[in-house]
Amino acid sequence: MISLGEFEISRVEEIVLDEDTGLFQHWNDTILQKHHDWMAPNFYNEERKVFYSTIQTWILKTPDKTIVIDTSGGNDKDRPLSPRFHKLQTNFVEKLKGVGIEPDKVDMVILTHLHVDHVGWNTRLEGDRWVPMFPNAQYVLTAKELETRDPKRGGASRPPGAWNTYYDSIQPILDAGLARVVEGAETLLPGIQLVPIPGHAPGQAGVQVRSGGREAFFIADVMHNPIQIYYPDWNSKFCEDQDVARETRAKVLKHAADEGALILPGHFGPPHCGYVRRTASGYAFEPSSVLP
Numbered sequence: 001m002i003s004l005g006e007f008e009i010s011r012v013e014e015i016v017l018d019e020d021t022g023l024f025q026h027w028n029d030t031i032l033q034k035h036h037d038w039m040a041p042n043f044y045n046e047e048r049k050v051f052y053s054t055i056q057t058w059i060l061k062t063p064d065k066t067i068v069i070d071t072s073g074g075n076d077k078d079r080p081l082s083p084r085f086h087k088l089q090t091n092f093v094e095k096l097k098g099v100g101i102e103p104d105k106v107d108m109v110i111l112t113h114l115h116v117d118h119v120g121w122n123t124r125l126e127g128d129r130w131v132p133m134f135p136n137a138q139y140v141l142t143a144k145e146l147e148t149r150d151p152k153r154g155g156a157s158r159p160p161g162a163w164n165t166y167y168d169s170i171q172p173i174l175d176a177g178l179a180r181v182v183e184g185a186e187t188l189l190p191g192i193q194l195v196p197i198p199g200h201a202p203g204q205a206g207v208q209v210r211s212g213g214r215e216a217f218f219i220a221d222v223m224h225n226p227i228q229i230y231y232p233d234w235n236s237k238f239c240e241d242q243d244v245a246r247e248t249r250a251k252v253l254k255h256a257a258d259e260g261a262l263i264l265p266g267h268f269g270p271p272h273c274g275y276v277r278r279t280a281s282g283y284a285f286e287p288s289s290v291l292p
């Protein structure tokens with residue numbers, strides 16, 4: 001658990017995936033040799049020649065509120081286009097309870113974007129119905145993401161298999177009246193600000209948290225692996241708008257370095273978060289010495 005002023009930050013891990021090195025177009029052996037010492041074993045597996053991608057949910061506690069940031073892949077979901085998330089059966093809920101989180105006592109769920117690996121535990125299967133996993137929470141999501149994924153709007157151009165995520169994990173939240181749809185930057189609670197960080201997903205939002213003179217910045221999928229701190233122009237193959245993703249990454253890195261903010265991305269390997277430090281030629285990653 002990481003303390004940040006009056007806030008506490010922790011995490012619950014759903015699964016750890018092998019990520020093919022094709023994630024980054026420009027990855028090669030020369031770059032591996034240069035960065036090998038810090039990348040293995042936490043961010044790169046030498047034996048299998050893959051990156052790691054942690055699928056996880058961040059937990060932010062204020063003195064009186066419990067906030068969940070992104071909800072991983074979820075159990076029982078039909079994912080014909082995302083086999084790695086198809087019909088998962090994990091003990092995620094037990095893990096949540098293990099860190100003292102009772103789903104019906106969660107006050108807010110912030111969805112940075114609506115990709116398959118970020119919204120799954122929004123709901124759970126009850127009989128043949130998808131019901132909210134956090135029935136007393138306000139689910140915060142951006143209008144842009146909603147418009148982009150809704151099969152009747154922006155999502156219409158996507159294959160029907162991609163609509164499942166919307167129908168089983170977003171629609172039930174809207175139907176239950178639990179959604180708080182946000183247009184742009186917005187203060188969610190004192191010290192907790194939602195900020196646009198588009199590119200990887202058109203309506204992606206980050207969560208900036210300030211307390212005790214320190215900042216923590218949940219940056220979602222602005223980066224998938226800390227190697228991108230050294231090569232800020234590298235997008236992942238999952239980034240939807242490549243130019244905007246690069247612009248956003250440059251801004252986030254500058255901000256994190258200027259402010260000394262703790263960055264908490266969606267998928268980094270252990271310790272899952274850290275700092276961006278300036279070097280003579282660019283930036284370097286300093287992993288957090290405290291585990292979330």
Ligand SMILES: [Zn+2]
Nearest residue numbers: 115117221266
């Ligand atoms: Zn992701």
